[in-house]
Amino acid sequence: MEFVLDSSVTMSWFFADEATNATDELLDRLNSDGRAVVAAHWVLEVGNTLLMAERRKRSTVAESSHFLAILAALPIEMDQETISRAGTAGLALARAQGLTVYDSAYLELAMRRSLPLATLDKQLRTAAKKTGVLCLPKQL
Numbered sequence: 859m860e861f862v863l864d865s866s867v868t869m870s871w872f873f874a875d876e877a878t879n880a881t882d883e884l885l886d887r888l889n890s891d892g893r894a895v896v897a898a899h900w901v902l903e904v905g906n907t908l909l910m911a912e913r914r915k916r917s918t919v920a921e922s923s924h925f926l927a928i929l930a931a932l933p934i935e936m937d938q939e940t941i942s943r944a945g946t947a948g949l950a951l952a953r954a955q956g957l958t959v960y961d962s963a964y965l966e967l968a969m970r971r972s973l974p975l976a977t978l979d980k981q982l983r984t985a986a987k988k989t990g991v992l993c994l995p996k997q998l
Contacts, residue, residue: 859887861994862968863894863934864961865903866978872908872917872925876978880995884976893933895971897963898940904929937967955985965991 861884870881888894908922940948940963947970952962961982968975974992977983983993 859891860893860895861974861976862964862971863896863900864964864975864977864979864982865900865907867976867994868900868904868929869907870978872921873911878995880997881978884994888932888934893935894976895935895937895967895973897937897960897967899960899963900936903960937971939970940967943970951985951989955988957982957985961985965989 863884867881867884870876870878871885884892904926908917908925911917912919912922943966944959944963948959948962948966951957951966951969952959955962955965957965961979962985964975964977965982965986967973968986968991969989974994975982975986976994977986978998980998983998986993
C-alpha cells in the first residue's frame with residue numbers, strides 16, 4: 859500500500875505516548891510491502907520535532923539519531939514537486955480549506971497522486987475528507 863505520510867504520524871512512531879495500534883500498523887505496512895511519499899518539508903518538520911524534544915529533555919541525541927536511521931531505511935520517497943506547487947496549488951488549497959501551507963502541501967500531494975493521507979492532525983483530516991481524500995488511520 860502506498861500513502862502520503864505527514865510528520866504527525868511519523869513522530870507518533872518516535873514518542874511512545876503518542877503511538878497507537880493504528881499508527882503502529884502503518885509502520886508495519888512500511889516495513890513489509892508499503893511505500894510512503896512525503897512532502898519536501900517533511901524532513902524539516904521531523905528534524906525540528908526531534909530537536910525540540912531533545913531541548914525539552916524528552917529524548918536524547920542518540921535516540922534522535924537512531925530514529926533518523928530507522929526512517930532512512932524505510933521506503934519513503936520525497937516528492938520533488940512540493941516546492942514548485944507551494945505558491946500556487948498549495949497556497950490556494952490552504953486558503954480554501956483553512957490550513958497552513960505546510961499542511962496543505964500534504965493534502966495537495968495526496969490529491970495529486972490519488973493516495974490516502976496518513977495524518978493525526980484533525981484539521982487536516984477534516985480538509986482531506988472535504989476534498990475526497992481518504993485518511994489513515996481510518997479511526998482516531
